[in-house]
Amino acid sequence: MIVTTSPASLSEDQALSVVEKAVKLSKAEEVFVSLSTGEESLSRFSENQISQNISKTVFNLSITSYFGNKSASAAVTEFDEDAIASAVKRSEELARIAPADPEWMPLLPPQTYDLRSPAFDAATATVSPLARAKMVQQACAIAGQGGAHGSGTLSADASLYAIASSTGLRACNQSTEADFSFTARIDNGSSWAQSTAWSINELPIAQLAEQVLDRAIASRNPREVTPGIYPVIFDGAAFADLLPWVIWSLDARAADEGRSFMSIADAEGKPAGNRAGEQLFSPLVQVQRDPAHPLLRSDTFFGDGLSNNYLEIIKDGVPQSLSYSRYWAAQKGKEAKGAYYPIVMTGSDQSLADLIAQTERGIFVSRAWYVRYVNPKTLEVTGMTRDGTFWIEDGKIAYPIKNLRFNQVLPDMLRDVDAVSAVKRYGGSVVPGVRVKAFNFTSITDSL
Numbered sequence: 001m002i003v004t005t006s007p008a009s010l011s012e013d014q015a016l017s018v019v020e021k022a023v024k025l026s027k028a029e030e031v032f033v034s035l036s037t038g039e040e041s042l043s044r045f046s047e048n049q050i051s052q053n054i055s056k057t058v059f060n061l062s063i064t065s066y067f068g069n070k071s072a073s074a075a076v077t078e079f080d081e082d083a084i085a086s087a088v089k090r091s092e093e094l095a096r097i098a099p100a101d102p103e104w105m106p107l108l109p110p111q112t113y114d115l116r117s118p119a120f121d122a123a124t125a126t127v128s129p130l131a132r133a134k135m136v137q138q139a140c141a142i143a144g145q146g147g148a149h150g151s152g153t154l155s156a157d158a159s160l161y162a163i164a165s166s167t168g169l170r171a172c173n174q175s176t177e178a179d180f181s182f183t184a185r186i187d188n189g190s191s192w193a194q195s196t197a198w199s200i201n202e203l204p205i206a207q208l209a210e211q212v213l214d215r216a217i218a219s220r221n222p223r224e225v226t227p228g229i230y231p232v233i234f235d236g237a238a239f240a241d242l243l244p245w246v247i248w249s250l251d252a253r254a255a256d257e258g259r260s261f262m263s264i265a266d267a268e269g270k271p272a273g274n275r276a277g278e279q280l281f282s283p284l285v286q287v288q289r290d291p292a293h294p295l296l297r298s299d300t301f302f303g304d305g306l307s308n309n310y311l312e313i314i315k316d317g318v319p320q321s322l323s324y325s326r327y328w329a330a331q332k333g334k335e336a337k338g339a340y341y342p343i344v345m346t347g348s349d350q351s352l353a354d355l356i357a358q359t360e361r362g363i364f365v366s367r368a369w370y371v372r373y374v375n376p377k378t379l380e381v382t383g384m385t386r387d388g389t390f391w392i393e394d395g396k397i398a399y400p401i402k403n404l405r406f407n408q409v410l411p412d413m414l415r416d417v418d419a420v421s422a423v424k425r426y427g428g429s430v431v432p433g434v435r436v437k438a439f440n441f442t443s444i445t446d447s448l
Contacts, residue, residue, distance in 0.1 A: 230441065232362055
């Protein structure tokens, strides 16, 4: 055996020892090894009671062997030296017969990373099914007392990711994450909310459940409104499902090849560069890649070894640069800085209630659901509101309305942002609630 402990409890030093020994086993010209391991636990509940409690140990060692511009990967999920040696050999055999990669890039040399450690919370890593059940019971009791049916999930993950290569690259991160998702339904009313944190004890279980219950009760017996273009206030949870579509579309290659809303075309309609540096969005749109944000405290490097450090993505509504893959950066003489993740958007000290109070007439959207492309080049998407949609009148929530389907060009949505609230974390993003001057609804839907 390479190590004698459980794969779920590897230290960073032990993990690096595993990947380094796999590198030494390689006979390829170059080799890249990654290890993903940890413990994942999940509690599901419905009808105000636990329906499932599961835990699983994750161990995945991936070996990618290179011979010139040919490569292949093999993976092993067994924590055994012979199995790892076999996977190394298999990746070499496959790499020798693999087709040449026209966009091959050499492996990265050793990199410099931020001198910080991702958040790791021992209580989250070791939380028991009973402790999770007590948290779930707290939320379900609140729903039950209000006459609603509560359902959702509570998860807690402890993970470790390590990499090593024949070029001397070495890195390892260990972190924890907890997530609570809660839906309450009562009669024909429904509401939902989500909260994510690096510590399970940071999840506001009771507060979130009470908020969801109140909104579910208020959403009963919705009225119809005529589809059209309206001012909209998005809860942060809804906006968190829309903003990443724009940020992850800030891809340099797609823009340079004429496949993006960031593309520039010449008089003949041929690609002629990109729009980085132009004022495309509201000055209130300030977006960063900020893994050290106190609500995130996430990994210091990406899967390929590039540094995950602070980066200005959009400043005062102006995209500062585009995301370059290593291959495209080499073609264009640019620097590859890694993915635009995690997403952090700057908010304000205002609450959602403040934004509503400042709005004469509009629609409040709790959740954006089933968002899909209509036109990838313009970044027009379609989707539906869900779990509590309300009409705003004279600075107050006036009454619930039936859910609406929208067709919206998302860059235009960011152009029309005219107010933002305080930020919260949703999944891997930190975003505010926002008010948008104009948002396009096309039809009424029958969903809750």
